Amino acid sequence: MNHFWQQLKKPFFVLAPMADVTDIVFRNFVLRYSRPDVLYTEFVACKMLLAPKNRKLLMRYLQYSPSERPIVAQLFGSEPDDFFACARLLREWGFDGMDINMGCPNRRVERRGAGAHLMRDPQRAQAIIQAAKEGLGDLPLAVKTRLGYHVIETESWIGAVLAAKPDVLVVHGRTRQEMSEVPAHWDEIAVAATMAHDVGVLCVGNGDVDSREQGEEYAQRFGVDGIMIGRGVFGNPWVFATQAERSESEKLLALARFITQFTGFWQTAKREGLLKKHFNAYIEDSPGSKTLRMELMTTASAAAALETLARYFHQHGWIFPEIFYERIMSA
Ligand SMILES: Cc1cc2nc3c(=O)[nH]c(=O)nc-3n(C[C@H](O)[C@H](O)[C@H](O)COP(=O)(O)O)c2cc1C
Structure with missing residues (x-):
């Protein structure tokens, strides 16, 4: 066959x-x-x-x-x-x-x-x-x-x-x-x-x-x-491609995208707890990342997690795309 x-x-x-x-x-x-x-x-x-x-x-x-x-x-x-x-x-x-x-x-x-x-x-x-x-x-x-x-x-x-x-x-x-x-x-x-x-x-x-x-x-x-x-x-959706160095902001943007898509589909707070499985894997050891990790792990909602990421991007002078803010606003 x-x-x-x-x-x-x-x-x-x-x-x-x-x-x-x-x-x-x-x-x-x-x-x-x-x-x-x-x-x-x-x-x-x-x-x-x-x-x-x-x-x-x-x-x-x-x-x-x-x-x-x-x-x-x-x-x-x-x-x-x-x-x-x-x-x-x-x-x-x-x-x-x-x-x-x-x-x-x-x-x-x-x-x-x-x-x-x-x-x-x-x-x-x-x-x-x-x-x-x-x-x-x-x-x-x-x-x-x-x-x-x-x-x-x-x-x-x-x-x-x-x-x-x-x-x-x-x-x-x-x-x-x-x-x-x-x-x-x-x-x-x-x-x-x-x-x-x-x-x-x-x-x-x-x-x-x-x-x-x-x-x-x-x-x-x-x-x-x-x-x-x-x-x-986990933390590496690029795994099926040939290896390349990903910057800290690239990884965190991927995480923000995932959080947005996940909540958009499931639309229920009950499943948001599942997101926490992913957070750790996207956070590198870098100055300030310890606080980021702690804050993300203790957030009560997907919107709060996105807000935390937005703040981290702002502190580093990186652009946090508009589309993720929309999710925060609509929560
Ligand atoms: C969170 C989680 C959920 C899993 N759920 C399933 C499942 O539904 N069905 C299954 O056959 N294996 C499941 N597994 C096992 C994985 O498919 C895989 O066999 C195992 O993690 C070993 O592969 P890895 O070392 O690449 O992770 C699960 C593993 C993890 C970590």
Whole structure:
């Protein structure tokens, strides 16, 4: 079957799914600065998607714009039938592919038998892959997983995933137990890549990559077809482009733009707390930045954060564009 993943020039780059981060605003914000080859939505529960009363809210999480193609929706769940039904829906909604989360260590996800929990039930994982493939028809299926649950079990666990023949294997190079607390085991990702290639499956490596250059080198060294970048995009929406020095004002302007776009889309104070995840990453160590960091982290609203940035720009004699002031005034 000829699908979009196969047509990408190697090594290709993928923006990782990140819950409460990679929504339509964030993805378009990144696209303004650099271009990953594939974008992912943040994950959504199959069960929620299949309950009509939740669908309206969830559609906001699954919303995408044409400029984001190819766009892959990531789902989590534990029932093969749910994946079949959701795959049908994703086709209807025009997604370019689907990804099944088999690596999330969040307790609420695992308690439902989903995410990383599936590593403890390979037969169920295989049944899910099979059902999703049937629902997807000719759309490609990716599985994003880790190297094992308690310990590295590349041969058995990755072997079980590959036996069910997804089109793409995405390997986050750590075990469930390791969370994100140790360096990713790229030597094991290399083993998984060889296993995938032996059965004609593409392999994407993931873990600790924070520049295009590093990704290109890793792809070559560890034999993967593509590289997925997650945390490396925080404070660095340029990460998918060739590295270049960014000035302090350039970075802070990017942050101001993000805050403006985020509030413009969500229009609810409830989600503004999520912005704080981003502040730190945009602030460099420079004279005065300690105060800026402290002030931003204690602001109560997006408009207050923009005001703080405006003051900082003013103090440095930098121009703070009109459009950001408009947001402050309209808050
Ligand atoms: C805030 C945050 C949210 C995440 N949410 C998801 C998710 O929804 N689905 C998923 O498969 N992985 C999720 N991850 C894991 C990342 O996709 C990625 O596998 C992990 O961060 C390792 O890659 P990195 O070292 O490039 O960050 C999340 C990670 C972070 C930091």
